[in-house]
Amino acid sequence: MGGTPVTVAPRDDVAADQGGLCQKGWTAADLLDGPDRLTTPLRRAHLGAPLEPCTWDEALDHIAAEVGRLQREHGRDAVAVFGGGGLTNEKAYQLGKFARIALRTSQIDYNGRFCISSAAAALNRAFGMDRGLPVPLTDIATAGTVLLVGANVAETMPPFMRHLSDQRRNGGTLIVIDPRKTATARQADLHLQPTPGTDLALANGLLHVAIADGLLDEAYVAERTTGFDRLRIAVNGYWPDRVERITGVPVTHMREAVRLLAGVQVTGVPAERGAPGHNRTALVLTAQGSEQHASGTDTVTAFINLALALGLPGRPGSGYGCITGQGNGQGGREHGQKADQLPGYRKIDDPGARAHVAAVWGVDPEIIPRPGRSAYELLSALGEPGGPRALMVFGSNPVVSAPGAAAVEERLNALDLLVAADFVLSETAARADVVLPTTQWAEESGTMTNLEGRVLRRRQAVPVPAGVRSDLEVLAGLALRLGAPGTWATAPAEVFDELRRASAGGIADYSGITYERIEKEGGVFWPCPGEGHPGTPRPFLDRFATPDGKARFTPVEHRGPAEHVDADYPIFLTTGRVLAHYQSGAQTRRVNPLVDAVPEPYAELHPDLAARLGITEGVLLRVTSRRGMSIVTARLTDTIRPDTVFIPFHWAGTGRANLLTNPALDPMSRMPEFKVCAVRVEIAVSAVGEGVTE
Ligand SMILES: Nc1nc2c(c(=O)[nH]1)N[C@H]1C(S)=C(S)[C@@H](COP(=O)(O)OP(=O)(O)OC[C@H]3O[C@@H](n4cnc5c(=O)[nH]c(N)nc54)[C@H](O)[C@@H]3O)O[C@H]1N2
Ligand SMILES: Nc1nc2c(c(=O)[nH]1)N[C@H]1C(S)=C(S)[C@@H](COP(=O)(O)OP(=O)(O)OC[C@H]3O[C@@H](n4cnc5c(=O)[nH]c(N)nc54)[C@H](O)[C@@H]3O)O[C@H]1N2
Numbered sequence: 001m002g003g004t005p006v007t008v009a010p011r012d013d014v015a016a017d018q019g020g021l022c023q024k025g026w027t028a029a030d031l032l033d034g035p036d037r038l039t040t041p042l043r044r045a046h047l048g049a050p051l052e053p054c055t056w057d058e059a060l061d062h063i064a065a066e067v068g069r070l071q072r073e074h075g076r077d078a079v080a081v082f083g084g085g086g087l088t089n090e091k092a093y094q095l096g097k098f099a100r101i102a103l104r105t106s107q108i109d110y111n112g113r114f115c116i117s118s119a120a121a122a123l124n125r126a127f128g129m130d131r132g133l134p135v136p137l138t139d140i141a142t143a144g145t146v147l148l149v150g151a152n153v154a155e156t157m158p159p160f161m162r163h164l165s166d167q168r169r170n171g172g173t174l175i176v177i178d179p180r181k182t183a184t185a186r187q188a189d190l191h192l193q194p195t196p197g198t199d200l201a202l203a204n205g206l207l208h209v210a211i212a213d214g215l216l217d218e219a220y221v222a223e224r225t226t227g228f229d230r231l232r233i234a235v236n237g238y239w240p241d242r243v244e245r246i247t248g249v250p251v252t253h254m255r256e257a258v259r260l261l262a263g264v265q266v267t268g269v270p271a272e273r274g275a276p277g278h279n280r281t282a283l284v285l286t287a288q289g290s291e292q293h294a295s296g297t298d299t300v301t302a303f304i305n306l307a308l309a310l311g312l313p314g315r316p317g318s319g320y321g322c323i324t325g326q327g328n329g330q331g332g333r334e335h336g337q338k339a340d341q342l343p344g345y346r347k348i349d350d351p352g353a354r355a356h357v358a359a360v361w362g363v364d365p366e367i368i369p370r371p372g373r374s375a376y377e378l379l380s381a382l383g384e385p386g387g388p389r390a391l392m393v394f395g396s397n398p399v400v401s402a403p404g405a406a407a408v409e410e411r412l413n414a415l416d417l418l419v420a421a422d423f424v425l426s427e428t429a430a431r432a433d434v435v436l437p438t439t440q441w442a443e444e445s446g447t448m449t450n451l452e453g454r455v456l457r458r459r460q461a462v463p464v465p466a467g468v469r470s471d472l473e474v475l476a477g478l479a480l481r482l483g484a485p486g487t488w489a490t491a492p493a494e495v496f497d498e499l500r501r502a503s504a505g506g507i508a509d510y511s512g513i514t515y516e517r518i519e520k521e522g523g524v525f526w527p528c529p530g531e532g533h534p535g536t537p538r539p540f541l542d543r544f545a546t547p548d549g550k551a552r553f554t555p556v557e558h559r560g561p562a563e564h565v566d567a568d569y570p571i572f573l574t575t576g577r578v579l580a581h582y583q584s585g586a587q588t589r590r591v592n593p594l595v596d597a598v599p600e601p602y603a604e605l606h607p608d609l610a611a612r613l614g615i616t617e618g619v620l621l622r623v624t625s626r627r628g629m630s631i632v633t634a635r636l637t638d639t640i641r642p643d644t645v646f647i648p649f650h651w652a653g654t655g656r657a658n659l660l661t662n663p664a665l666d667p668m669s670r671m672p673e674f675k676v677c678a679v680r681v682e683i684a685v686s687a688v689g690e691g692v693t694e
């Protein structure tokens, strides 16, 4: 693909990036003016007709007319909105406002439910605040031990590796928990390789060992936490042998992990790489491997319990954090595109929050709807009796990325109106009735909040192509046609000023942050309640964000995967990412060097498993779960457990991992169980006529 070689990263995550760009960053510029770039609105003349170019007025008038008709006939909630954690703060804020006071629908949620929702719920429960990393990234270098749970940062966040190298150079150790010996695990001093879906038992087992071996920080537990007595009883039952049987992790490895976290010398690890016990610093970090489970919130809670018992949170270079994924994974979850949320991380059912935000929006609080459905529940209600009949998608490609994708596709097809705003014709946009071509990262300005809670500027680097509009312009155009109250600014700076006021007094308070300050100070950490306030890089130093200032222990029990292996589906499937592709692949599958790097969907399997099934490298496999079938190429590797296969989720069509995944939801976060389900693996003998070709 040709194009102006603009060498800018798609995210301006300064500390995480520190000048190091990953492959996706270098090639993202290819998409700016590639042949697949959308530059004109598209619409279908009628159901079943092809998408054809139309004018912006035709597209927006048509949407407004259909929305009006559907809401008159079926009520306000007949129209739904689906957002994304890649949107800037300004866009995420405006999308939430658009849903609540232009559409007046409760039916809005976003792909962050599929991403950070379990960690967010656990953070709120333990600390009273959902802040991904409660310390700056540069603190990693000073941590005696870093524990990564289900995080393959070498592939998913290459710039992060620099912090880990600094940490190791300073004598620190790295522990990785992952069913696969990933590029990240290969760099670890200790790799624990559990069966997918058993991390909660493992964390409880580690805590059991810490208690038994007298490695708790008793003074910290007494002073800074509540609820330890109940927890101590709960983890009694997680004696090491039992946990070894559940997880497959040897008892010796568990003991070593606990000793490293507690800063006790471990044999086999060079002496210069163990932190002294009286000065323990350790970071426990989780990512999707431990979070994307039907027990994800409790699993993260179990790791937070461990970190608290060791006295880590609230100390520099120490604590618990989650590694937020999308470009604006942190900010995207703070300003109201979530079903139960208003800007500033306020709760939509809190009367005080409603009154404050309504005043900023210039509306009566009564018109703000109540909480709506969570992402997967929303997608599965589409076109059902009582469910939404129209959906507007901004920044997600659920046809590929939602669990149980075949069922989701059916629901999208059952809609009266599907609208997609995107810069490429994603698989979701290709099914839409109206497609709106929008600006992408280098063509617009705004702010993003990185995993440290630091608000950063995104600056426009190239002009907007003719025919393309920004998401803010699209929302303003629709709000106008719908006769919405309030003002609908299209300049990001103006929207940010409104966001500041709407967030004032909330948990994620941005009121003291200005574009000028961000520029001058290289980013500002929230909460920042006034222009004279320095911002908050380490929110938990003195107290946690709970009413009594103490962190809360919550006892949690191992439940195991929602779906167990059996005679029909005897193998675990787990899913995730590879370096060369991004998310649903809508962008990276259009960039030749990335396609060349990893051209087709595949399944990783252990040579022992392959031998048992008569599978050889490169053959076409049929992988079947209770939800569907996926066709992928076999890749043999001894870095994976012999009872588990791994399929990356970046491809569309018959190679979709999400044709297989289990939409069992976490009861608190409503996160689907992307990371474990039961499958059968066979050679796809007769490829033709069995759904192998789409
Ligand atoms: N190249 C690339 N980078 C990305 C993305 C991308 O699509 N491509 N996406 C971005 C986004 S939105 C996100 S959220 C992040 C995600 O970043 P990560 O969480 O690092 O990515 P994943 O590959 O989904 O999962 C990480 C690891 O979890 C392991 N795992 C699977 N099941 C289990 C389990 O039961 N327990 C444990 N402990 N581990 C398990 C997998 O083997 C995998 O290596 O990456 C971001 N960066
Ligand atoms: N099996 C399995 N499934 C998963 C996961 C997994 O690990 N395993 N991970 C889950 C996770 S963590 C995530 S985050 C999701 C991600 O999956 P999706 O939610 O599908 O996210 P993307 O693929 O990034 O899709 C973003 C779409 O929006 C467009 N877009 C990007 N920026 C903008 C913008 O500013 N405005 C507009 N209008 N459009 C934009 C892009 O071109 C693309 O088509 O997938 C989830 N699905």
Ligand SMILES: [Mo]
Binding pocket: 114, 115, 116, 325, 326
């Ligand atoms: Mo994500």
